[in-house]
Amino acid sequence: MRERLLAAERVKAIEWKHGRLHLLDQRKLPTETCWRAYDSAAAVAGAIRDMVVRGAPAIGISAAYGLVLGLAARLGAGDDWRAALEEDFDILAASRPTAVNLFWALNRMRERLDRLRADEDPLAVMEQEAVAIHDSDREANLTMAQFGVELIRKHNSQRQRLMTHCNTGALATGGFGTALGVIRAAQLRDLVECVHVDETRPWLQGSRLTAWELAGEGVPVSLNVDSASAHLMKTQAISWVIVGADRITANGDVANKIGTYQLAVTAMHHGVRFMVVAPSSTIDMSLENGDDIPIEERAGSELLEVNGQRFAADVEAFNPVFDVTPADLIDAIVTEKGVVERPNTEKLAELMNRKRLH
Numbered sequence: 001m002r003e004r005l006l007a008a009e010r011v012k013a014i015e016w017k018h019g020r021l022h023l024l025d026q027r028k029l030p031t032e033t034c035w036r037a038y039d040s041a042a043a044v045a046g047a048i049r050d051m052v053v054r055g056a057p058a059i060g061i062s063a064a065y066g067l068v069l070g071l072a073a074r075l076g077a078g079d080d081w082r083a084a085l086e087e088d089f090d091i092l093a094a095s096r097p098t099a100v101n102l103f104w105a106l107n108r109m110r111e112r113l114d115r116l117r118a119d120e121d122p123l124a125v126m127e128q129e130a131v132a133i134h135d136s137d138r139e140a141n142l143t144m145a146q147f148g149v150e151l152i153r154k155h156n157s158q159r160q161r162l163m164t165h166c167n168t169g170a171l172a173t174g175g176f177g178t179a180l181g182v183i184r185a186a187q188l189r190d191l192v193e194c195v196h197v198d199e200t201r202p203w204l205q206g207s208r209l210t211a212w213e214l215a216g217e218g219v220p221v222s223l224n225v226d227s228a229s230a231h232l233m234k235t236q237a238i239s240w241v242i243v244g245a246d247r248i249t250a251n252g253d254v255a256n257k258i259g260t261y262q263l264a265v266t267a268m269h270h271g272v273r274f275m276v277v278a279p280s281s282t283i284d285m286s287l288e289n290g291d292d293i294p295i296e297e298r299a300g301s302e303l304l305e306v307n308g309q310r311f312a313a314d315v316e317a318f319n320p321v322f323d324v325t326p327a328d329l330i331d332a333i334v335t336e337k338g339v340v341e342r343p344n345t346e347k348l349a350e351l352m353n354r355k356r357l358h
């Protein structure tokens with residue numbers, strides 16, 4: 001399966017070359033392919049904030065490269081670069097609040113910096129660490145794709161209908177995707193009759209990004225408005241809802257794109273299995289449950305304006321872009337360390353004690 005996924009790879013969102021970070025501007029997809037080059041930590045923080053790049057793992061990877069860019073500038077200034085670099089850590093950490101992968105990546109970069117030996121070149125070491133974060137995410141996705149497709153086959157080895165929300169593909173990660181990685185693997189194992197894709201308002205990650213990623217690889221896709229997902233689960237034989245995550249707490253509660261919680265409630269009501277696919281860098285054991293996950297609220301203009309046309313004047317807009325799904329609505333959490341069925345605190349603690357495979 002690993003080789004077949006590698007052979008099928010068509011899409012990437014992040015490239016580090018010649019000491020600069022190149023990001024595919026996801027605000028322009030699918031109608032325009034526009035790559036942007038970044039050469040400072042502040043500019044990368046802006047790209048994360050403005051969702052040029054988005055998706056929990058992709059945000060973490062981009063922040064790691066952003067820190068390398070910050071270090072290059074600080075070393076060049078010749079001042080006490082460690083103290084000056086704190087400003088870059090802070091600006092990157094402030095870019096978006098919910099995806100814990102951002103903080104996991106910055107912490108991993110800080111830990112490597114703290115282990116720097118006098119005979120090591122700081123820039124070379126930190127660039128290697130950022131590349132390692134990127135590569136390990138790709139490897140984790142290949143592993144999770146295999147774990148997830150085996151879980152699907154365990155319950156049903158025939159072609160079946162799957163549902164997904166938002167975008168969890170190559171555009172949201174270091175490659176292949178998390179939930180979309182499982183769906184890609186299911187397609188390669190001839191297990192897919194149709195993938196029902198929620199358009200995922202207001203940013204339309206589903207209709208603009210997921211439909212584009214999957215259709216471009218011949219995966220049968222049916223796009224639906226978010227409010228049709230309950231009707232689909234009632235009237236179609238959907239076997240799994242498969243989604244990603246931005247932060248998973250110690251008890252298995254999951255923060256993910258707004259709309260995920262109601263999908264889970266509806267899935268429980270209709271006997272549809274619910275799978276969350278996320279690398280262990282998404283698991284935040286410092287939070288006991290999902291009540292404490294910071295939920296990002298974005299500008300009301302994302303709801304009230306389209307293509308510069310404002311829908312309604314003087315109208316308040318409530319625009320939280322994540323919600324929290326309680327662990328008891330989740331059938332399985334798939335990570336690169338293994339699969340946790342019926343997640344709870346004890347099972348997640350055991351999983352996190354396992355050695356990372358990549």
Ligand SMILES: CSC[C@H]1O[C@H](OP(=O)(O)O)[C@H](O)[C@@H]1O
Nearest residue numbers: 054055056168172244245256257
């Ligand atoms: C592979 S995790 C992707 C995760 O991130 C998305 O949020 P956003 O597009 O706002 O960064 C969404 O929650 C996805 O599940």
